[in-house]
Amino acid sequence: MSLAPAPSTLELTADVAIVGAGPVGLMIANYLGQRGVNVTLVEKLDTLIDYPRAIGLDDESLRTFQAVGLADKVLPHTTPWHAMRFLTPKGRCFADIQPKTDEFGWSRRNAFIQPLADRVLFDGLQRFSNVKVLFSRELDSFEQSDSAVVLNLKDQHGRSERLNARYLIGCDGGNSLVRRSLDISFEGKTAPNQWIVVDIANDPLATPHVYLCCDPVRPYVSAALPHGVRRFEFMVMPGETETELSKPENLRKLLSKVLPNPDRIELIRSRVYTHNARLAGRFRQGRVLLAGDAAHIMPVWQGQGYNSGMRDALNLAWKLALVIKGLAADSLLDSYEQERRDHAKAMINLSVLAGHVLAPPKRWQGTLRDGVSWLLNYLPPVKRYFVEMRFKPMPQYTRGALIVPTATGSPVGKMFIQPKVLTDAGTTVLLDEVIGDNFAIIAWGCDPTWGLSATQIAHWKALGTRFIQVLPDVQLRVPSDAGQDVIRVGDSSGRLKEWFALGTSSIALVRPDRFLAGLAIPQTVGQACDDLARALKAVPPTSANAVVSKVA
Template sequence: MNAKDQRPVEINECDVLIVGAGPVGLTLANTLGLAGVSVLVLEKLDSIIDYPRAIGIDDESLRTLQAAGLAEKVQAHITPDHWMRFYTASGQCFASIEPRTDEFGWSRRNAFIQPQVDAILYQGLQRFPQVQVLLGQELQQFSQNDSGVSAEIKDSSGQQRILRAKYMVACDGGNSLIRRTLNVGFEGRTKPNQWIVVDVRNDPLGTPHVGMHCDPERPYVSAALPHGIRRFEFMVMPGETEEELSKPENLAQLMRKVVADPDKVDYIRKRVYTHNARLANQFRVNRVLLAGDAAHIMPVWQGQGYNSGMRDASNLAWKMAMVVKGQAGPSLLDSYEQERRSHARSMIHLSEVAGDIFAPESHTAAKVRDTLMLALNAVPPVKQYFAEMRFKPMPRYEQGVVLHQTATQNQGHKTPLAGLLNRSGDTPFSRLLGLMAEKKESLFGRLVHGLEAPQPSPIGRMFIQPKVSTPDGETVRLDDLIGLNFAIIAWGTDPSYGMDEATLSFWKSLGARFIRVMPVGQMQHSSPTREGVLTIGDAQGRIKDWFGAQNKSIVFVRPDRFVAALASPQEVSSVTRQLAGALHAQLPSTQEAFA
């Protein structure tokens, strides 16, 4: 044995080991840090990645960053209300995605520059003495048993170290070593065509949105980004290579499609990408969990790869914190896969469909698409359907930490678009849909599949985030009053009033927030509540509208802002007991509650 082999092995221990310092790993580390969990973040590179990748961040991700205490800082690098418009080869707009609502407290579509936001996430970890980042350290192998995970890592000098953790999260990308070591399948498809991405400074166009130019000769994207950056993406045609396209004369030929003088473009970088659509067969193997690209990768066309990873971090962080702190049993982590995997599949499907519509496989299909979409765009309900981004499948958890009502549900209804398609019969619309079917089902039919759904219950869906008034007269976003906690929110009444001592003690042990909401004008004349109940004013009237659509007046909101259950004031204790079961948590005994 040589001297190098005889060097002592340093052992580091933590609650959670996160492998990969990308946005998902950094977000998860920040959120766990706020929860008081000890974390080691392992990154094989010597620094976090500094080149642009994702360019779209949605309202759900901004809400996740808000929960991590960083949303305000990233606003300097975000362009809100970033519309996406689709154009025919002749330059005619046939669809425009322009959501203008802010149900979750932030604008729904936003442009951003990922390295700048990643840097904020990285710097945010300095707030937590129990969170450490190990750069330039590569995972070699790992093992797990009933007590935890042991990981062997190595730095660039060859020095080895052992890390031990209660749990490990694989945020190590689409080629995840951890996923492959676990023999977890990663099924899906790779598109045969590639795209060359060109980022430039000193935006040569200056228009503020995203243009999806569906030219069958060579589809391309033009996207305005913050700080005068613009991204162009051009399809790589058969027989072309990255090396050839990157030559100045060929790149100038590409850019001549979009700028007046390609010789005056200030290039940042050029890179060729292949679009993949893949989903891991499982997201948890005992004490190891997969998140972000390690669990799912998808084409870029709806900007959901980054945002799906952020949903993973938001869903997993609070559950992992409860488990490692002994507030819930390990089986709670099973709900992560139950809740996230099906929605990740839906986002992959949406991204594939959007790509197929943007760049169909033949000129004939492109002409049919243009004719159909221009016709549909003339129908106000259809135009509104696309503009408001109603086609985006929002997360709704059917299993996991949710208590779905078994009582009478609202009857199903058909959306205007579904009704239109059902009434079309043997019309030009229906014949055009048939022509678009190059496979078993049409591209457009796939996009609107499932529209005839029942009126959605709020259970398993994200709760709204309006602005509210505090007793001190401030106007703030609702989440800023909740923090990384459960919230029991009631309209007009004390949500804790009907709770017995055991259930009240249970929620207090978790740090839950009890919130009573009322019209702002009533706050000065409100009746007394139990100690610890916060009374707030419904500054925008949205919470009243939300409760007005329900048949229950108390909502149980999870730390990731999803609705876990609804209850009437007299049901809060029984519902709490059911939720404790879903959380794999124990309620205190009567003696403990009174102690």
């Protein structure tokens, strides 16, 4: 009896291969999917991770969900306007952080259930026939050339597969095999202490918000989450282990610190974890890029690990879409690390600092913290600085895919605002609903195409650009005198007029990730668009300096 020959290795192809079906990989796949890019997402587990992890979702991340058409799906799993309160051991609130600003269209701080948000992202992929998800696939190795990356995979039965892709994105977590295979450093520190997380259903406290109790004996966190879930986090003391702390009698002792009846609970799960603060030496090597925890990990105290990953996802995805479609050179991808690495480092530093506020390394530092915090109540401007989270370093890119500003204090490189606007059809929507997942040239009061040649207009339309004229909403009642490619919106809240009035420019060049890439007036918009095209490594227009003027 002869044996059948071993099956040959299955050959697969994709424009982009993503390793890791966590939130960052799922978000990138959604954006690329809606841009028509062929994506294969590889995950070693047989399903999505179902245990709770991150609990804080910020306004920038909600705007990213909005960019892929999934904001309405994830909102039911959030609690908006979620305050964060630091307490002394005696229960005095010395820092009440509850920012009410909504300049990006969403609540600044939101509690959420990560597994449910991840499920929204995964279900969103079902919209795209050009996106495939391969579960139970182990990445053995990969090789890259000047034109491709080849991934060697094994399925759950040990069968070999080869995935040929133009680019590989490693979204495979802090222990990233992709990063380690490239021998990229992951420098930083691991906190000397661990924490145990206890998630409970049918919240036994049911008080809103999140409380961080700075108890020198055993600091802890108490957080209200959507769907009646309560999270407690307790510092693990020297000599304690996960096995010991998870025993019912020891878990009861921990919970007796925060609950009058620690026996009457519905435990979901408990886990011990370690806080790390680490940053990859680089985010790109050839055709391989790192994103999310594979590129940076940080302590949880500002809820920025998940949100930093979302910033990575959108920053990288729109650039990769342009490159894949041949609308920009491969060198555009260098701007991903230029823009994201420094801000990720700043968020790591902020998260470490917040951890020291919660659990100071030395007892005297806690005493000093409590005294200083009491004095701050008598300094309203300083108190407002903390309450409104102005200490949070917002991303501002000073190099990369933008027109590098020369003026001090320029808003270029910052995220553009998102107020509600009135459409010509009479509906009120958030601004991004008009922009879509495109570039936008947004002009206050004037025709944004007036200073552009026909060639430039065609070029920016090919890049995916919406030309938007912003008017006082009462002016929408008269017929438009702008070009046929121009979309009119009414500034019903007055926020856009206020934004433009802060500077001397009337036209904003906005990228697909909503960051301001340049400023102009009608007479300089043509030159600004050419400058931005060069920064984007885009195919240059054939007649860059031709200007079309309109005669009244």
